[in-house]
Amino acid sequence: MTDATLNGDGGRPNGSLTTQDDRTKARNRAETRFKAYGLAAILVGIFFLVVLAVSIIRSGSPAFTRTVVDVEFTLSQSEFEAAEEELFKTKAYQSLFISTLKGQLDERGVEVAFDEAAIERLLGKVGGTIREFYTANPDKLGEPVQFELPASSRVDGYFNGRVTRESIQDSRFLMKADLDLVDVLHDAGIMKSSFNWTFITGADAGVDNPGGAGIGASVVGSFFMMLVVLVLSLPIGVAASIYLEEFAPQNRFTDLIEVNISNLAAVPSIVFGILGLAVFIQFMHLPQSAPLVGGLVLTLMTLPTIIISTRASLKAVPPSIRDAALGVGASRMQAVFHHVLPLAMPGILTGTIIGLAQALGETAPLLLIGMVGFVARGYPEGIAAGFTDPNSAMPAQIYTWAARADAGFYEKAWGGIIILLAFLLTMNIIAIILRRRFERRW
Amino acid sequence: MYDTTSEKDVDQKTIKFSARKVQVFYGDTHAIKDVDVDIEDKTVTAFIGPSGCGKSTFLRCLNRMNDTIDICRIEGDIRLDGEDIYDRRVDPVQLRAKVGMVFQKPNPFPKSIYDNVAYGPRIHGLARSKADLDQIVERALRRGALWDEVKDRLHAPGTGLSGGQQQRLCIARAVATEPEVLLMDEPCSALDPIATAQVEELIAELRRDYSVVIVTHSMQQAARVSQKTAFFHLGNLVEFGETGNIFTNPEDKRTESYITGRIG
Numbered sequence: 001m002t003d004a005t006l007n008g009d010g011g012r013p014n015g016s017l018t019t020q021d022d023r024t025k026a027r028n029r030a031e032t033r034f035k036a037y038g039l040a041a042i043l044v045g046i047f048f049l050v051v052l053a054v055s056i057i058r059s060g061s062p063a064f065t066r067t068v069v070d071v072e073f074t075l076s077q078s079e080f081e082a083a084e085e086e087l088f089k090t091k092a093y094q095s096l097f098i099s100t101l102k103g104q105l106d107e108r109g110v111e112v113a114f115d116e117a118a119i120e121r122l123l124g125k126v127g128g129t130i131r132e133f134y135t136a137n138p139d140k141l142g143e144p145v146q147f148e149l150p151a152s153s154r155v156d157g158y159f160n161g162r163v164t165r166e167s168i169q170d171s172r173f174l175m176k177a178d179l180d181l182v183d184v185l186h187d188a189g190i191m192k193s194s195f196n197w198t199f200i201t202g203a204d205a206g207v208d209n210p211g212g213a214g215i216g217a218s219v220v221g222s223f224f225m226m227l228v229v230l231v232l233s234l235p236i237g238v239a240a241s242i243y244l245e246e247f248a249p250q251n252r253f254t255d256l257i258e259v260n261i262s263n264l265a266a267v268p269s270i271v272f273g274i275l276g277l278a279v280f281i282q283f284m285h286l287p288q289s290a291p292l293v294g295g296l297v298l299t300l301m302t303l304p305t306i307i308i309s310t311r312a313s314l315k316a317v318p319p320s321i322r323d324a325a326l327g328v329g330a331s332r333m334q335a336v337f338h339h340v341l342p343l344a345m346p347g348i349l350t351g352t353i354i355g356l357a358q359a360l361g362e363t364a365p366l367l368l369i370g371m372v373g374f375v376a377r378g379y380p381e382g383i384a385a386g387f388t389d390p391n392s393a394m395p396a397q398i399y400t401w402a403a404r405a406d407a408g409f410y411e412k413a414w415g416g417i418i419i420l421l422a423f424l425l426t427m428n429i430i431a432i433i434l435r436r437r438f439e440r441r442w
Numbered sequence: 443m444y445d446t447t448s449e450k451d452v453d454q455k456t457i458k459f460s461a462r463k464v465q466v467f468y469g470d471t472h473a474i475k476d477v478d479v480d481i482e483d484k485t486v487t488a489f490i491g492p493s494g495c496g497k498s499t500f501l502r503c504l505n506r507m508n509d510t511i512d513i514c515r516i517e518g519d520i521r522l523d524g525e526d527i528y529d530r531r532v533d534p535v536q537l538r539a540k541v542g543m544v545f546q547k548p549n550p551f552p553k554s555i556y557d558n559v560a561y562g563p564r565i566h567g568l569a570r571s572k573a574d575l576d577q578i579v580e581r582a583l584r585r586g587a588l589w590d591e592v593k594d595r596l597h598a599p600g601t602g603l604s605g606g607q608q609q610r611l612c613i614a615r616a617v618a619t620e621p622e623v624l625l626m627d628e629p630c631s632a633l634d635p636i637a638t639a640q641v642e643e644l645i646a647e648l649r650r651d652y653s654v655v656i657v658t659h660s661m662q663q664a665a666r667v668s669q670k671t672a673f674f675h676l677g678n679l680v681e682f683g684e685t686g687n688i689f690t691n692p693e694d695k696r697t698e699s700y701i702t703g704r705i706g
């Protein structure tokens with residue numbers, strides 16, 4: 001490097017400062033290696049995160065769109081009355097719909113053969129939907145109405161590549177010939193992809209109707225559960241930790257409690273589920289499948305996490321701060337609430353959010369208290385009384401979907417995971433914002 | 443700094459703290475052994491002695507700060523104005539409002555300078571209004587010899603001050619609550635000579651109204667500020683008396699060797 005390097009006798013302790021002796025070189029090499037390991041670890045982490053995110057988004061995004069047939073349909077008063085006279089009323093509506101569809105295809109100059117059975121395979125019971133609409137809105141008779149009819153999950157699958165002409169066999173669910181009709185409708189702009197609001201806002205549907213299934217009801221269920229968990233576990237957990245850390249005498253009894261809390265944190269969550277079943281439902285007779293019970297069970301599960309992290313962050317507050325407060329004549333409680341707690345707050349928030357996130361993603365205990373595979377009744381009107389109304393929760397809903405045979409539900413499960421992760425991300429962001437708030441107050 | 447006349451009138455002063463046969467144990471360690479001492483009102487009492495001899499421990503007994511240490515056990519009798527401070531009916535919080543303390547290590551709250559000083563007066567309800575509180579804070583900071591340095595940044599964090607400034611902030615915080623006795627554990631160990639002189643001035647001023655107990659490792663400081671001196675050695679109170687006598691004419695050999703620099 002420099003002349004001094006060349007002339008200096010490096011390696012000896014009394015060598016020039018501009019040359020590195022062997023020890024220094026070895027130390028620097030070790031440091032470089034360590035930094036490389038760290039960087040490698042982070043890169044591996046990022047890689048897996050990206051793989052995870054991409055695969056989730058790729059598998060889950062079809063759940064957010066659905067194929068619909070968009071048809072303008074007009075029903076006159078006389079047609080309505082005639083259809084109501086028929087023995088098979090929905091059949092009558094269906095033929096009216098089919099003739100409209102034929103007419104629209106003719107208008108566009110497209111020629112394709114199809115029958116009622118094909119329409120039923122592609123769109124399900126169209127007649128029923130139409131009849132329901134006009135019975136509910138008789139004033140719409142005679143006016144053109146835009147109907148958006150969801151196609152069956154196999155049609156969805158055809159558009160996102162899950163179903164191909166090669167992979168299917170003719171069945172009562174879908175014929176190869178139906179796909180020609182699908183192509184034609186698609187080219188004519190009658191069949192198209194639209195955002196699936198039902199998935200975001202709806203409730204679970206029957207096992208044969210993945211298209212109508214939504215996660216909305218279980219989002220509400222999870223939200224109510226988290227509310228119960230937060231309202232119960234944060235104050236109870238923080239109060240318990242403050243008592244144990246700042247006030248309780250150090251003796252056998254508190255040692256025992258401490259050991260028990262640490263053990264509770266390691267208890268498998270399904271055990272809490274059994275406990276909840278036995279205590280809250282069988283003994284206290286709280287309603288089954290209710291977010292209230294789910295919240296109580298998850299509170300039990302979250303408490304140890306919150307207590308442990310709160311105690312750790314209380315312990316991390318330097319004792320000199322307590323001395324300072326006591327020294328000017330503050331009571332113990334004043335010392336804790338004015339000085340120790342604000343300093344411990346970021347840590348408490350972190351622990352709480354970890355606990356809540358765990359609770360949000362927990363499935364096992366919910367299986368035992370019946371919050372699973374539940375088609376919420378009275379949704380969305382029934383939300384108001386949500387704490388005691390039977391409902392499902394997001395992870396339980398995802399579990400149910402993943403366990404169903406229809407491949408359409410598989411997509412829904414991935415879509416549900418995206419919603420769940422979005423929920424978690426929101427919670428974490430709120431926690432980070434709150435933590436910043438507290439940290440700015442030194 | 444203090445002439446002999448002021449030392450003379452020490453004799454007529456009332457006794458603030460009187461300790462008899464005080465023993466302190468940390469678990470099995472016997473940290474204070476059989477200490478008898480009388481601390482007078484309107485007097486500065488200095489505790490000197492080698493490191494680890496129990497000066498801080500004894501000081502912390504006087505405002506029951508040792509209560510916060512689980513393994514600490516205290517025996518004997520300590521009276522403040524004739525009342526046993528370890529009586530079951532005594533609320534240590536009330537005691538500490540009367541007996542303020544400056545700790546060996548500066549420990550400002552992680553709040554603003556203003557809030558640090560205002561905290562005591564606030565919780566004791568000493569200020570009737572915001573203006574009142576402002577006045578108390580300014581007076582305390584002036585007495586802590588810190589006002590000029592921080593008057594423009596009262597709302598900056600107290601932890602952002604230098605070590606010596608933090609210690610003066612802690613002194614200001616302690617005097618803001620107007621205690622009757624002020625316990626100072628090596629208040630000047632982190633201060634430069636100018637700040638030390640200011641704190642010593644403050645001690646001299648406080649002495650007019652209060653009783654001050656100061657732990658110090660500086661013989662010169664003990665000689666300068668105190669009227670009474672107690673020499674501790676290995677948990678024993680070896681010698682206690684007029685500062686002038688201790689320094690010029692110690693009775694015990696250990697005292698003599700300590701102040702002349704042979705043990706410690």
Ligand SMILES: Nc1ncnc2c1ncn2[C@@H]1O[C@H](COP(=O)(O)OP(=O)(O)OP(=O)(O)O)[C@@H](O)[C@H]1O
Binds near residue numbers: 468496498
């Ligand atoms: N919290 C504690 N737990 C256990 N032992 C302690 C504790 N505090 C002090 N001691 C012990 O008590 C003895 C006296 O300590 P103390 O702090 O009173 O000494 P000191 O005279 O103030 O020393 P220094 O001049 O270094 O501050 C020491 O032997 C010390 O080890």
Ligand SMILES: [Mg+2]
Binds near residue numbers: 498
């Ligand atoms: Mg000490």
